[in-house]
Amino acid sequence: MLLYGLIILSVILNCDAVFYPIKDLNEMINVSPPEDQISFHLYHYTDLSVDDEIIINNETSIESSRFDSELPTKVLIHGWTHGKDILWVREMREAMANTRLWNVIVVHWAPLSHVIYFEARLHTPVVAKQVANMILTLKKFKGTNMSDVHIIGHSMGAQISAYAAFKIREHSNDTVGRITGLDPAAPLYEWPHTESLDEVIDPSDATFVDVIHTNARHLGMVSPSGHVDYYPNGGENQPGCAFWICSHQRAVDYWTSSVKNPELFHAYPYDSWDEYLSENVKKLKSYPMGIAASRSIPEGIYYLEVGNEFRQYLTSVNSIDDSWT
Numbered sequence: 001m002l003l004y005g006l007i008i009l010s011v012i013l014n015c016d017a018v019f020y021p022i023k024d025l026n027e028m029i030n031v032s033p034p035e036d037q038i039s040f041h042l043y044h045y046t047d048l049s050v051d052d053e054i055i056i057n058n059e060t061s062i063e064s065s066r067f068d069s070e071l072p073t074k075v076l077i078h079g080w081t082h083g084k085d086i087l088w089v090r091e092m093r094e095a096m097a098n099t100r101l102w103n104v105i106v107v108h109w110a111p112l113s114h115v116i117y118f119e120a121r122l123h124t125p126v127v128a129k130q131v132a133n134m135i136l137t138l139k140k141f142k143g144t145n146m147s148d149v150h151i152i153g154h155s156m157g158a159q160i161s162a163y164a165a166f167k168i169r170e171h172s173n174d175t176v177g178r179i180t181g182l183d184p185a186a187p188l189y190e191w192p193h194t195e196s197l198d199e200v201i202d203p204s205d206a207t208f209v210d211v212i213h214t215n216a217r218h219l220g221m222v223s224p225s226g227h228v229d230y231y232p233n234g235g236e237n238q239p240g241c242a243f244w245i246c247s248h249q250r251a252v253d254y255w256t257s258s259v260k261n262p263e264l265f266h267a268y269p270y271d272s273w274d275e276y277l278s279e280n281v282k283k284l285k286s287y288p289m290g291i292a293a294s295r296s297i298p299e300g301i302y303y304l305e306v307g308n309e310f311r312q313y314l315t316s317v318n319s320i321d322d323s324w325t
């Protein structure tokens with residue numbers, strides 16, 4: 001019952017879920033197999049208004065795209081009720097593509113994500129499988145080294161990232177370089193316990209796994225699940241947010257603002273938020289949160305305070321309920 005209540009509340013609070021009709025799973029399956037409803041879109045700074053579709057096992061689609069085999073590759077995965085053109089995905093992909101440092105590929109699984117939470121959850125293994133196939137297609141035709149692949153996922157997308165990396169290892173014994181979990185989804189992953197731990201983000205999924213927790217204990221996981229776990233403002237609720245969904249979204253805002261300014265966030269190793277608050281943090285060495293994080297950061301949990309400083313880097317902060325507070 002708690003789960004139902006939570007999901008209904010989330011739907012009410014999440015305008016995207018209201019804007020997209022909730023589709024009937026059987027109706028969708030009769031239309032086409034789920035695999036056909038997952039697509040991959042490369043964005044390039046030369047023209048961000050058009051994308052190049054990357055098609056699994058299709059060399060022409062890669063050769064005719066602006067994919068640059070000299071650059072590392074970043075793969076972005078949205079979560080439940082979202083899609084490639086939702087505001088935060090647009091803002092993130094544009095910020096990342098504009099650095100010109102990486103190939104930026106967005107995973108679009110929107111038809112499968114616009115169903116009730118339970119059904120979306122059931123679709124995640126096939127999404128992960130296709131993400132793995134897409135990345136292995138880059139390896140096959142472009143020689144992409146798996147250590148140069150970084151998958152960034154929000155909410156359910158964070159769990160899909162982990163399972164995709166697991167599938168790549170299963171297929172080719174290759175380990176993905178990095179996974180970033182942006183408030184990885186808790187419902188049907190952390191609680192109640194999921195049967196398959198392979199589907200839940202953990203440090204074995206990539207050479208470096210970093211996780212930003214912004215709605216821990218609620219929509220996001222509370223357990224440390226990477227090599228490095230960040231709990232901004234204690235990790236449960238974010239300033240200016242009246243509702244869980246707002247805090248849950250805030251992880252993507254922190255990420256995108258760190259792409260614009262890699263030195264924006266300074267996190268400190270502490271055992272708890274209370275301990276962080278009670279001590280003079282200036283005595284300690286700080287470590288970056290966001291894009292600048294790396295395997296060189298000592299493993300553990302990190303705390304930091306985040307106020308409004310990140311907002312100047314974003315055209316719009318994705319928290320519809322801010323105005324209600």
Ligand SMILES: *[C@@H]1O[C@H](CO)[C@@H](O)[C@H](O)[C@H]1NC(C)=O
Pocket residue numbers: 055058059060061062064
């Ligand atoms: C491969 O991709 C190209 C576009 O990039 C498309 O024209 C072609 O039909 C695709 N081939 C197959 C077999 O899907």
Ligand SMILES: *[C@@H]1O[C@H](CO)[C@@H](O)[C@H](O)[C@H]1NC(C)=O
Pocket residue numbers: 145146147148
């Ligand atoms: C991939 O990159 C890693 C790290 O740079 C390197 O050790 C490894 O040999 C590379 N693998 C291949 C197949 O080139």
Ligand SMILES: *[C@@H]1O[C@H](CO)[C@@H](O)[C@H](O)[C@H]1NC(C)=O
Pocket residue numbers: 173
């Ligand atoms: C897989 O890789 C690990 C280390 O990278 C190696 O020890 C192991 O032998 C490999 N297994 C196979 C089946 O290639």
